[in-house]
Amino acid sequence: MKAIIAVALFSLPFCLAHSEPVKTQQLTPQTSAALPAHLTTRIDWQQFPKPHYQNQDLNYQDRSAIVRVSADETGQVTQASIQESSGVEKIDEALLKAVASAQVKPHQVQDTTLPIIGYQVFNLKYQHDDQEICQYQFNSQVWQAQQQGQKAAFTYQQQPVLALTEDDLNQHTRRVAFELKVNKKGDVKQVKINKGSGIYNIDQQVKNAAQSVRLNVARKYWLYKPNTLKDEIVFKLNHCA
Incomplete structure (x- = not known):
């Protein structure tokens, strides 16, 4: 029996020494391991990662990458690693740094929040020197009514802040209808896409932007249960023109 244990102990370093290295940015360890992590392919963010890089860092072409993200039950990112590289080390490092400083929306099961392990896709567009960047703002129906002094629920x-350009629309006008569940303090607890745009990146950005702000809601809506509110936003093609 002692011989078997000795073989097992000596074989472990050998296996580790021959495993392929993975680019990883190690952060604060998870605060709790009482429950297994929630595995997901689509991460909801309270604060979306905002990578900082120059246009020329993309080496004159569009880039995409996938980052594997681990977060504890508070939403604090504990580990980020490159699952699929952009092909440019400087861009990969910028993505890891952005993810490390972002905040994940905790996954809640009944009254318990769970750690999360998931993946985030980044699509980075190279802008030519003579190309105008057309940015979209969060001009939803409720936001426009609010700015015009009209009555709204x-x-x-x-x-809310978006990071969408006309290239993201893929040559079509896009519409996203969504609903928000909020508590009595006006904190957005959940955002559900009722009618998607047909492009995941657009829907995800709207969802992340909407759940990162606080709302003002009339008290009469809190008589029986937490309120569910609806809004929608249209991204018109060629709106900059």
Whole structure:
């Protein structure tokens, strides 16, 4: 029996020494291991990663990458690693740094929040020197009514932030209809896409932007249960023109 244990102990370093290295940015360890992590292919963010890089860092072409993300039950990112490289080390490092400083929306099962392991896809567009960048803002129906002083069931305390360009629309006008579940303090607890745009990146950005802000809601809506509010946003093709 002792001989078997000795073989097992000596074989472990040998296996580790011959495994392929993985680019990883190690952060604070998970605060709890009481429950297994929630595995997902689509991460919901409270604060979406915002990588900082220059246009020329893309080496004159569009880039994409996939980052594997681990977060504890509070939403704090504990580990980020490159699952699929952009092909440019500087871009990969910028993505890891952005993910490390972002905040994941905790996954909740009943009254318990769970650690999360998931993947985030990044699509980075190279902009030619003579190409105008057409950015879209979060001009939803409720936000526009709010800016015009019209009556609405709720208002946003600040305008949600998007990072969408016309290239993301893939040559079509896109519409996203969604609903928000909020508590009595106006915190958005959940965002559900009722009618998607047909492009995951657009739907995800709207979802992340909407759940990162606080709402003002009339007290009469809290008589029986947490409120579910609806809004929608249209991204018109060629709106910059």
